Amino acid sequence: MKYGFLTLCFDREIRTGRMGHDEIFKWASESDFEGVEIYLPTLPDLSWRLINQIRKSLEEYDLSVSQVSHATQFLCLDPKSKSYCKRYYSLAAEIASTLEAPYLRATSGFQVADKKAAVALASESLSDLLDLADSYRLFITLENHPGVENAYNVLSGIFQRCKSRRLRFNFDTVNSLTVGEDPIKILKEFSDLLVHAHACDAAKENYHEKTVIGKGSVPWKEIMKHLKAINYAGFLSIEYFGEGPHRTLIESREYLKRLEAM
Numbered sequence: 001m002k003y004g005f006l007t008l009c010f011d012r013e014i015r016t017g018r019m020g021h022d023e024i025f026k027w028a029s030e031s032d033f034e035g036v037e038i039y040l041p042t043l044p045d046l047s048w049r050l051i052n053q054i055r056k057s058l059e060e061y062d063l064s065v066s067q068v069s070h071a072t073q074f075l076c077l078d079p080k081s082k083s084y085c086k087r088y089y090s091l092a093a094e095i096a097s098t099l100e101a102p103y104l105r106a107t108s109g110f111q112v113a114d115k116k117a118a119v120a121l122a123s124e125s126l127s128d129l130l131d132l133a134d135s136y137r138l139f140i141t142l143e144n145h146p147g148v149e150n151a152y153n154v155l156s157g158i159f160q161r162c163k164s165r166r167l168r169f170n171f172d173t174v175n176s177l178t179v180g181e182d183p184i185k186i187l188k189e190f191s192d193l194l195v196h197a198h199a200c201d202a203a204k205e206n207y208h209e210k211t212v213i214g215k216g217s218v219p220w221k222e223i224m225k226h227l228k229a230i231n232y233a234g235f236l237s238i239e240y241f242g243e244g245p246h247r248t249l250i251e252s253r254e255y256l257k258r259l260e261a262m
Contacts, residue, residue: 001227001260003253004028004035004066005238006198007042009245014042022057029061031250036063037237038099040092041071051095058099065101066235067141067170067196068092073109075125075148086128097136103196104133105170106140108147118148119157126162133166141170141196144186150179152186159193169193172239173218174200178207184222191230199256200239210240213252224259 005028013019019027021043028036036058043050058065070092076082089106096104106129112118126140133140142149142158149155159167169190176183187194201216202209214220236256240248 001232001256002034002066002235003238003256004033004037004235005240005245005249006037006039006069008039008069009238009240009249011042011241012243013245021054025057025061025063027246029063031246033249033253034064035066035235037067037069037235038065038095038101039069039071040095046091046095051098055099065096065099066237067103067105068096068099068101069105070107073147074106074129075108075110075112075122077121082125085125089129089132093132093136093138096138101138103139103141103168103170104129105196106142107145108149110147111150112148115151115154115157118154119161122148122154122158123161126158126167130162130164130166133164139166139168139195141168143170143172143198144175144181144183145172146175146178150175152176152181152189156189159190167193168195170196170198172198172200173220173223174198174202174207174210174216174239177202177204177217184219184226187223187226191226194230194232194234196234197227197232197236198239199236199252201252210242212240212248212255213238214255220256220259224256224262228260 072088076085129140176186201211201213201218204217
C-alpha cells in the first residue's frame with residue numbers, strides 16, 4: 001500500500017498563509033509520503049499558470065497525485081446547475097490529466113428521499129462525467145459519502161445502473177458509520193471496484209471530528225486485514241481536519257504501517 005494525504009488537511013495553514021502548496025509538497029516528500037490527493041478548493045485559483053506550477057512542484061519533490069477531489073455536486077436538477085457542473089468537471093478532468101492523476105472524485109451533494117429516484121437521477125447525472133473520463137483516460141470515483149451515495153443500497157444501485165469501466169470506488173473509513181452501516185461490509189461489497197481509500201478515524205460521539213487514526217471507532221485491524229487479503233496496492237489518503245496536521249498525519253501513517261506489517 002502507498003501512503004498520502006488530502007491537501008485539505010492543511011486548509012487552515014493555507015487560508016492563513018502559513019503554508020502554500022509548495023511548502024506542503026516539500027514537507028510531504030521530506031516526511032516520506034508517496035503522494036498527495038489534490039483538493040481543488042484549497043487552490044487560490046484554477047488558472048493554467050498555477051496548475052503548471054503545482055505540476056512542476058510535484059515533480060521536484062517526486063510526489064504523485066493519488067486523486068483529484070473537489071467541492072461541486074454532480075447531482076443537478078435544473079438546466080443552469082447542470083451546465084455549470086459540466087463546465088466545472090470538464091476543467092477538473094483537464095487538471096487531473098495535467099497532474100497525471102488517475103482518479104477524479106465525484107460527490108452528489110445532497111439527499112433524495114426516494115431511493116429508486118436517487119439511483120436514477122445520480123446515474124443520469126454521472127453520464128456526462130463518464131464521457132469526460134473516457135476523453136481524458138481517467139476514472140471517476142464514487143465514495144460512500146454524505147449525499148445520495150452514503151447508503152449501501154443506493155451506491156450499489158448506481159454502480160449497477162451505470163455499468164461503466166470508468167466508474168470506480170473510493171472507500172471512506174468513517175462515512176458509513178455516520179449512517180449506521182458497517183464499513184467492513186461496504187469495503188467487502190465493493191472490493192472489486194476499489195481503487196483509492198480515504199483513511200480517517202473519528203469517535204462515535206462525533207463522527208464529523210476526525211481524530212488520529214487508531215484513536216476512534218473505525219475497526220482498523222479488520223480493514224487492514226481485508227485490504228491485505230485482496231492485495232490492495234493503492235493509496236491510503238489520510239484525512240484529518242484538526243490542529244497540528246504535521247504530527248497527526250505522521251502518527252496516523254505509522255499506525256497504519258504497523259497494522260500492515262502484522
